[in-house]
Amino acid sequence: MRRLHEFLAFCCLIVLTLAPLRAATASEITIAAASDLKFALQEIVSNFQAAHKGDKVDVIYGSSGKLQTQIREGAPFDIFFSADIAYARALRKDGFAATEPTPYAVGRIVLWSATRDAAKMRLEDLADPKIGKIAIANPAHAPYGRCAEQVLRAAGLWDKVKDKLVFGENISQATQYAETGAADVALTALSIALSKQVADRGGYSLIPETLHSRLEQAYVVTRQGADKALAKTFLDYLKTGQSQTIMIKFGFAPPGQAAR
Incomplete structure (x- = not known):
């Protein structure tokens, strides 16, 4: 013992x-x-x-x-x-x-949608009454959201679409809004649009860099x-x-x- x-x-x-x-x-x-x-x-x-x-x-x-x-x-x-x-x-x-x-x-910013052929979309299409909601990240603290606002202003669309905007806390949440149907289109990051999880659910078109910082x-x-x-x-x-x-x-x- x-x-x-x-x-x-x-x-x-x-x-x-x-x-x-x-x-x-x-x-x-x-x-x-x-x-x-x-x-x-x-x-x-x-x-x-x-x-x-x-x-x-x-x-x-x-x-x-x-x-x-x-x-x-x-x-x-x-x-x-x-x-x-x-x-x-x-x-x-x-x-x-x-x-x-x-x-x-x-990074790059893109137009992305799960319900529309975003590859053929132009920025001007965002003003179409058939598009109800547009998701972007909050410009106050998200760089991609700030760039999305710059894009819309540079394209002369801000005043036409501002009432359609829904704001995500970050770029991932903004994309989720478009994935789930809470928005018709998202201005999101190319890196997210290229991920398999998102690419399998929708398409995208690149936004010209000249329109944002x-x-x-x-x-x-x-x-x-x-x-x-x-x-x-x-x-x-x-x-x-x-x-x-x-x-x-x-x-x-x-x-x-x-x-x-």
């Missing part, structure tokens, strides 16, 4: 000794990412974690403006992927980011993520050919290149 107690005590000692070692070797980061990245980043993170067993990467998606506000209020995010480089610059300027903004992609996107490491080696490891992985191929597949142009 005494030997049994000694053996159990030894086992407990081993467990207590190894537990901190396991905690020390496993790493975890949380990323705040603009919603237009959802499908591309899901694939990249999945590949990354397959090659980094034991490490964990969580991603929270939302509008860039709201995510920026949450970081300022102390949200536990280690990396911030913004759909507008201006939000990343502001965080750095105000001391909430540990790195300078690094551009990672240029350039969707230059950038990331920063936050103050919280400054000392996390996994944050740097993940961002290095983002620059690999495999990751860049995924970004291009979802319609993102590499920094410094013309958008698709």
Whole structure:
């Protein structure tokens, strides 16, 4: 009996000794990412974690403006992927980011519909009385929503369609409105329109870049993520050919290149 107690005590000692070692070797980061990245980043993170067993990467998606506000209020995010480089610059300027903004992609905006042949649609068609609701992301805090407003104003359509607009909290929600029938058409991100989940349900047409400001996107490491080696490891992985191929597949142009 005494030997049994000694053996159990030894086992407990081993467990207590190894537990901190396991905690020390496993790493975890949380990323705040603009919603237009959802499908591309899901694939990249999945590949990354397959090659980094034991490490964990969580991603929270939302509008860039709201995510920026949450970081300022102390949200536990280690990396911030913004759909507008201006939000990343502001965080750095105000001391909430540990790195300078690094551009990672240029986005595009499209007309998308599940009920109409969007590939043949023109912007002028949005004024057609047969189109009841038009979904866009909220321009107040979503870069794609701001660009959608710029497009409608530049095309001389804003006053004609403003009463038809329904606003999503982010670009993903705006797309969902058009997917579910709450809107007839959405002005959404090309990266979302190209995802299998959305492409199988509708079509799209590209909106000329000349009608809106350039969707230059950038990331920063936050103050919280400054000392996390996994944050740097993940961002290095983002620059690999495999990751860049995924970004291009979802319609993102590499920094410094013309958008698709």
